[in-house]
Amino acid sequence: xxxxxxxxxxxxxxxxxxxxxxxxxxxxxxxxxxxxxxxxxxxxxxxxxxxxxxxxxxxxxxxxxxxxxxxxxxxxxxxxxxxxxxxxxxxxxxxxxxxxxxxxxxxxxxxxxxxxxxxxxxxxxxxxxxxxxxxxxxxxxxxxxxxxxxxxxxxxxxxxxxxxxxxxxxxxxxxxxxxxxxxxxxxxxxxxxxxxxxxxxxxxxxxxxxxxxxxxxxxxxxxxxxxxxxxxxxxxxxxxxxxxxxxxxxxxxxxxxxxxxxxxxxxxxxxxxxxxxxxxxxxxxxxxxxxxxxxxxxxxxxxxxxxxxxxxxxxxxxxxxxxxxxxxxxxxxxxxxxxxxxxxxxxxxxxxxxxxxxxxxxxxxxxx
Amino acid sequence: xxxxxxxxxxxxxxxxxxxxxxxxxxxxxxxxxxxxxxxxxxxxxxxxxxxxxxxxxxxxxxxxxxxxxxxxxxxxxxxxxxxxxxxxxxxxxxxxxxxxxxxxxxxxxxxxxxxxxxxxxxxxxxxxxxxxxxxxxxxxxxxxxxxxxxxxxxxxxxxxxxxxxxxxxxxxxxxxxxxxxxxxxxxxxxxxxxxxxxxxxxxxxxxxxxxxxxxxxxxxxxxxxxxxxxxxxxxxxxxxxxxxxxxxxxxxxxxxxxxxxxxxxxxxxxxxxxxxxxxxxxxxxxxxxxxxxxxxxxxxxxxxxxxxxxxxxxxxxxxxxxxxxxxxxxxxxxxxxxxxxxxxxxxxxxxxxxxxxxxxxxxxxxxxxxxxxxxxxxxxxxxxxxxxxxxxxxxxxxxxxxxxxxxxxxxxxxxxxxxxxxxxxxxxxxxxxxxxxxxxxxxxxxxxxxxxxxxxxxxxxxxxxxxxxxxxxxxxxxxxxxxxxxxxxxxxxxxxxxxxxxxxxxxxxxxxxxxxxxxxxxxxxxxxxxxxxxxxxxxxxxxxx
Numbered sequence: 058x059x060x061x062x063x064x065x066x067x068x069x070x071x072x073x074x075x076x077x078x079x080x081x082x083x084x085x086x087x088x089x090x091x092x093x094x095x096x097x098x099x100x101x102x103x104x105x106x107x108x109x110x111x112x113x114x115x116x117x118x119x120x121x122x123x124x125x126x127x128x129x130x131x132x133x134x135x136x137x138x139x140x141x142x143x144x145x146x147x148x149x150x151x152x153x154x155x156x157x158x159x160x161x162x163x164x165x166x167x168x169x170x171x172x173x174x175x176x177x178x179x180x181x182x183x184x185x186x187x188x189x190x191x192x193x194x195x196x197x198x199x200x201x202x203x204x205x206x207x208x209x210x211x212x213x214x215x216x217x218x219x220x221x222x223x224x225x226x227x228x229x230x231x232x233x234x235x236x237x238x239x240x241x242x243x244x245x246x247x248x249x250x251x252x253x254x255x256x257x258x259x260x261x262x263x264x265x266x267x268x269x270x271x272x273x274x275x276x277x278x279x280x281x282x283x284x285x286x287x288x289x290x291x292x293x294x295x296x297x298x299x300x301x302x303x304x305x306x307x308x309x310x311x312x313x314x315x316x317x318x319x320x321x322x323x324x325x326x327x328x329x330x331x332x333x334x335x336x337x338x339x340x341x342x343x344x345x346x347x348x349x350x351x352x353x354x355x356x357x358x359x360x361x362x363x364x365x366x367x368x369x370x371x372x373x374x375x376x377x378x379x380x381x382x383x384x385x386x387x388x389x390x391x392x393x394x395x396x397x398x399x400x401x402x403x404x405x406x407x408x409x410x411x412x413x414x415x416x417x418x419x420x421x422x423x424x425x
Numbered sequence: 426x427x428x429x430x431x432x433x434x435x436x437x438x439x440x441x442x443x444x445x446x447x448x449x450x451x452x453x454x455x456x457x458x459x460x461x462x463x464x465x466x467x468x469x470x471x472x473x474x475x476x477x478x479x480x481x482x483x484x485x486x487x488x489x490x491x492x493x494x495x496x497x498x499x500x501x502x503x504x505x506x507x508x509x510x511x512x513x514x515x516x517x518x519x520x521x522x523x524x525x526x527x528x529x530x531x532x533x534x535x536x537x538x539x540x541x542x543x544x545x546x547x548x549x550x551x552x553x554x555x556x557x558x559x560x561x562x563x564x565x566x567x568x569x570x571x572x573x574x575x576x577x578x579x580x581x582x583x584x585x586x587x588x589x590x591x592x593x594x595x596x597x598x599x600x601x602x603x604x605x606x607x608x609x610x611x612x613x614x615x616x617x618x619x620x621x622x623x624x625x626x627x628x629x630x631x632x633x634x635x636x637x638x639x640x641x642x643x644x645x646x647x648x649x650x651x652x653x654x655x656x657x658x659x660x661x662x663x664x665x666x667x668x669x670x671x672x673x674x675x676x677x678x679x680x681x682x683x684x685x686x687x688x689x690x691x692x693x694x695x696x697x698x699x700x701x702x703x704x705x706x707x708x709x710x711x712x713x714x715x716x717x718x719x720x721x722x723x724x725x726x727x728x729x730x731x732x733x734x735x736x737x738x739x740x741x742x743x744x745x746x747x748x749x750x751x752x753x754x755x756x757x758x759x760x761x762x763x764x765x766x767x768x769x770x771x772x773x774x775x776x777x778x779x780x781x782x783x784x785x786x787x788x789x790x791x792x793x794x795x796x797x798x799x800x801x802x803x804x805x806x807x808x809x810x811x812x813x814x815x816x817x818x819x820x821x822x823x824x825x826x827x828x829x830x831x832x833x834x835x836x837x838x839x840x841x842x843x844x845x846x847x848x849x850x851x852x853x854x855x856x857x858x859x860x861x862x863x864x865x866x867x868x869x870x871x872x873x874x875x876x877x878x879x880x881x882x883x884x885x886x887x888x889x890x891x892x893x894x895x896x897x898x899x900x901x902x903x904x905x906x907x908x909x910x911x912x913x914x915x916x917x918x919x920x921x922x923x924x925x926x927x928x929x930x931x932x933x934x935x936x937x938x939x940x941x942x943x944x945x946x947x948x949x950x951x952x953x954x955x956x957x958x959x960x961x962x963x964x965x966x967x968x969x970x
Binding site: 108130132147213 | 600603605611615623625
C-alpha cells in the first residue's frame, strides 16, 4: 500500500538548495499536507515524489519500492496540477479516460471508470465539454477525476485550489478530502494556505527554505509549535521579545521591554538570562476594560479596531510600547473603543517561549 | 529627465485617432501598392499572352509537368523535413548537454548560406568526382537532377522546421506532458497524444513554411537541376527569349495554386484531427526505451551532419585551398574577376540595408495592426493572411510578374529600385510575421497599465513595446537582410543588376576555377556567419522578459 518515505532527499537547482536533506514518512491512507511559503521547496518535494524531477541525493520509496529511477508513468500516482493541465484538445471524457487508456485498459473498462469518476465529481452531464468551456471549479473537478481514473492509490495535489475563488475553494477542499477518504487513498497536498492545510489534513509538514521544520497533526502544530516560524505560520501569534529573568523546570519569568515581567510556560530548552521570544495567540488573551490587577496582566490602550464579521480584532499598545493583537468573537463579548484603557492577561499554559533566532526575529519570520 | 520637445509633440500627436488611423491606412496602402498587388497586376497585364501556351499542347504539357514537379518536390521535401527536423528540435529543447547550444547554432547554418552558394556546395559534395563524396566511388554519387534537387531543398528547408519547432517546444507548457506521464503514458505516447496535438499549429506552420520555401527557391535549384525542369526553372528558361506566354502562364498557376494551398491549409489545418484516441501502450512503451531514444538521436545527428551541415559547408574546402594559393591575394587585391565580385557584394549589402530599413518603417505599423487587431477582427485577420502571400509565391515568378508590372507601367523607374521593390516583396512577410508574433506575446494589460499611468500611445510603444520586442525586431531585421543578400531567383528576372548570388551563378555557368568560386562562396558564408554570430551574442541571455 502506498505509504511514502523520503530519506535524506536533497535537490539543488544551480546554487539554490530547493530541498535540503528531507526525511519524511507519509502513512498509507493519510491525507498529508506540505505547507510553507512560496519558494520553500514544497512543490519541488511533490515533483520529486512524482518523478517529474530526480533527487541529487537521498532515496524515495513508494510502498516498499525505491523509485528514484522509476519514471513518473511507472510510479502509479495521480497528480493534480495547480493549473489543472487539462489537455486542451480533448473533451472532459477523453481527459478523464486518458489514464485507463494509456494503461492499456480495454475501452469498456475505461468507459466504466470514466462514468464512475465523472459521477463522483458530479460532472457527468459535461463530458462533451472542452476545458475552455468549463469554469475553474469544474476544471478542478475534472482534473481530480482524471487523476482518480488512472486508478492510483497515491494522489499528489499541487496547490489544487490555488486558482479558485474563496467560496469554491472552501467547498472543494472538503469534497476532495471526502473522495480521498472514501476511496482509501493516500494524498499529499501542497499548499501555502495554512487554513486550507488545517481544514483538510490528517498531518502537516511545515517547510521553510527546503527544510522540514515540524510535522504533526493540525492540533499539534497549532497548540505546540516547535519554532517561532511554525508559531507564526500556523494560525497567528503575537511575538514579544525579552530575557529569562528566572527559570524553573516548566515555567519562566520573562522580563519584557520596559521591565514588565510575565510568567510563561517553557516547552523548549532556554537558559537563565537568555534572550527569548514569547509567542501568544491573539485569541488566548483575556481583555478587560480599565486597570485590573491579576497574574500575568499588562496594561494597554486600544489603538485600533477591525471588524471582521465573526471576530473583532483589537490592536493594543502595551505599557512597554509593544503592540499586540487581541481577537474576540464579535457577537459574544462587549465591544471596546479606540483609546480605551484596558488590561490584557493570559494563561501561562497558552504561551510559548523560544530562543531568540540567530538571524533575528524579522528575518526568521520572513516568508519571501 | 524631461522629454525632448519633439518626443513630447510626437507623443501628443499619437493619441489623436485621426493620426493613428492615417498611419495604419498608409501602411496598408503601401503594402497593397508595393508588395501585394504589383505581382498580381503584372500577370493580369499579360493575361492575353497565355494564349500562346493554351494553343500549344506540348508547351502546355511541359509547363504543367514543371508545375506538378515543383509541388510534388515541395510536398515530399516538407514531409521529410517534418520527420527529420522535429526529432532534432526535440533533442535541442529536451536534451541536457551543453553541446546542444552549439548544435542549435549549427542547425541555422544552411539557413544563412546564400542559396546559390548552397546549391554549388551541394553540387560539389554529391556530384563532383574530384572532391566530394563521389570521389570515393569514382562516379557521381548523385548526378544533377531531381534527386539532387530533393537533397538541396531538404538542406535549406530543414532549418525552417527546426527553428519553428524549437520555438514552439520552448514555449510549450510542459505540464501537459508531465500530466500525461503521471497518468501512466510512456514518453512516446505523451508526445504523440498530448504534445504534438497541442503544437499542431506550429507543425502546420513549419510545414507550410518549408513547403513555400521549397516551392519558391530558384537560385540554388538552378545550380543542381541539370536537365531537370521544375516551375521556377521553367520560368527562368523563358526569360530573355521574348516569349512571355509560358512565363506568365507558369507564374500565374504557381501563384494561384500556392495561394490556394496556403488558404486551404489555413482553413482546414485547425480542423485537422490528430489520431490521439488509439493508444498502443506496450508498443509505445518499447519505442520509448532508452535504446530506441539513443538510436533516434543518433540517426537524427547523422542525417543532420551528412545531409545538411557537411554538404552546406563543403564549398568552404576549395576556399581553404584558395587561402594557400595565389587566389586569396588576387581576391583581396581585386584582380581580374574579383573587382566585379566585391562590387556585387557591396551592391548586395547596399540593397539589403535599404530593404531592411524600408521594411522596418512600412512593416511595423502593419505588425501592430495584425497583432492588436487595429482594423477590427475580420479585416486584421485578412491582412494577416495576405501578408504571407509573398512568402509562398516562387521568387522567380514574383520577379517575373513584378518586372512586367513595373517595366510596362513605370518604365522610368531605375532598375535598382525594381530590385529593391522585388526584395521588399520577398522579405516583408519575414519582418511583419516575427514582429506581430512578438507584439502578440505582450499582454494588453501592460499597454493598458502604461496608458492609465499617463503614457500616450507612442510613449507606450517607446517605453513598453519596443524594449520588450527589440530583440525580435533585430532578429526579424537580420532575417530580412540575409534573405535579401542571398536572393537569386527574383533578382535574375527583375533586373540586369549583378548582385553577389547572381555573380556566383554566372561564375558557375562560365566555369571559373573551383578555388575562385569556392573562395567567393566562402566569403559570403563567412559574412553571413558573422552576422548570425553577432545576432546570437546580442540576443543571448536577454530573452528573459
